Amino acid sequence: MKSGFVSIVGRPNVGKSTLLNALLDTKLAITSDKAGTTRNIIEGVYEDEKCQIVFVDTPGIHKPVNQLGNILNQKAYTSSENVDIILFLIDVEKGFGKGDSFILERLKEERLPILLILNKVDKIKKEELLEKIAEYQKLYDFCEIFPISALKKDNLTKLIPTIQKYLPNEGKIFEDNTFTNISTDFYIGEIIREKVLRKTREEVPHAVTCVVEKRVEKKEKVIIHATIIVDRDSIKKIIVGKNASMLKSIGIDARLDLEEYFQKRVYLDLFVKVIENWRERESYLKELGLDDLEN
Numbered sequence: 001m002k003s004g005f006v007s008i009v010g011r012p013n014v015g016k017s018t019l020l021n022a023l024l025d026t027k028l029a030i031t032s033d034k035a036g037t038t039r040n041i042i043e044g045v046y047e048d049e050k051c052q053i054v055f056v057d058t059p060g061i062h063k064p065v066n067q068l069g070n071i072l073n074q075k076a077y078t079s080s081e082n083v084d085i086i087l088f089l090i091d092v093e094k095g096f097g098k099g100d101s102f103i104l105e106r107l108k109e110e111r112l113p114i115l116l117i118l119n120k121v122d123k124i125k126k127e128e129l130l131e132k133i134a135e136y137q138k139l140y141d142f143c144e145i146f147p148i149s150a151l152k153k154d155n156l157t158k159l160i161p162t163i164q165k166y167l168p169n170e171g172k173i174f175e176d177n178t179f180t181n182i183s184t185d186f187y188i189g190e191i192i193r194e195k196v197l198r199k200t201r202e203e204v205p206h207a208v209t210c211v212v213e214k215r216v217e218k219k220e221k222v223i224i225h226a227t228i229i230v231d232r233d234s235i236k237k238i239i240v241g242k243n244a245s246m247l248k249s250i251g252i253d254a255r256l257d258l259e260e261y262f263q264k265r266v267y268l269d270l271f272v273k274v275i276e277n278w279r280e281r282e283s284y285l286k287e288l289g290l291d292d293l294e295n
Contacts, residue, residue: 002167003052004084009107011099014091015119019150020044020057023160027257028180029057029190043181045174051164052172056083085166086114092132092147093123096139104140113166116142117159122149185212188258192226192270195253196239199246203238204230211285213271221265224258228272229284236272247272 008016017029024044042057086107090100107114116136121129133145144162148155182190192210214225228250230236240247251270258266275284 001051001169001171002164003054003170003173004167005054005056005082005173006085006087006163007056007058007083008087008089009058009103010089011091011097011103014089015150016089017042017057019087019089019117019119019148020055022150022153022156023055024179028182028187045178045180046160047172047176048160051160051167052174053160053163053167054173083112084168085163086110086112087117087163088114088142089117089119091120092118092129093120095132096136108140113143114140115144115146115163115166116140118145118147119150121147122152122154185215187261188212188215188224188226191257191261192228192250192254195250195257196228199250199253200238204235208235208239209285217262221267222258222262223267223269225269226271228270229275230272231274231276233274236274239272 008019010016020029020042021027023046028044029042044055044057046053046055088104088107090096118129118132118136124132129147133147136142136145143166146155146159146162148159150156189210189212193208196204196208196210209229210226211229212224212226214223216223228239230239238246239250241249247270251268254270255266255268258268
């Protein structure tokens, strides 16, 4: 059996997490149209009778404007080390920009097979797509240039055997039924954070953190107490909303996803806490046995 690690890299909002979810046919990584949504390296295992592929979703590489941005970039660069193949994802509708060129130069240093994945091909005409493929072939000797629509799952069935061609013959990396490297509590926190980002749009920066303080699983229900951590009181007011309307809406949407995940009723209590200082936030999370930017 062929197997290997495949890193999915690219700028923010090109569809990396959407692609991971589509390839695994499940919601593993959260998505939103806000840059910085993915903050951790998430691994998802795909397996069939011919191969086992460990897909590695990464934060979008971008020009950092703060400490968090620097950390996210470093995580993305690190994810390209010790892998077998790189899927370099671009938004074909927006084209190959300066950010993509910067990433490509970094990827060349790895000297690994690079597959250029053109996402969102449903947004452009076929003639334009063919022109772009011809243009991108001149940029680098990519192993493949592969057009897809991650959101609509177009052409994904052909992507797996294409990746398989470049995998080493090493046998299984993980045992059967291994699906991901993330914990249940981390997944819960990410689902809540996704709803915060989607509901509040540009009003709330992506630095918001969501953690599970307590989880009790019973035969017919799951009871979860979670905290949304923000760095300003003004952000807390937005998330809570008038008469707690926004917080209730976030909780309802998160609960629906979590009930699908647990396949039972979920009782979700949400709280919002303001911690302005990053070091105080780290200290608070360590008391819970957590790390803001680790699984």
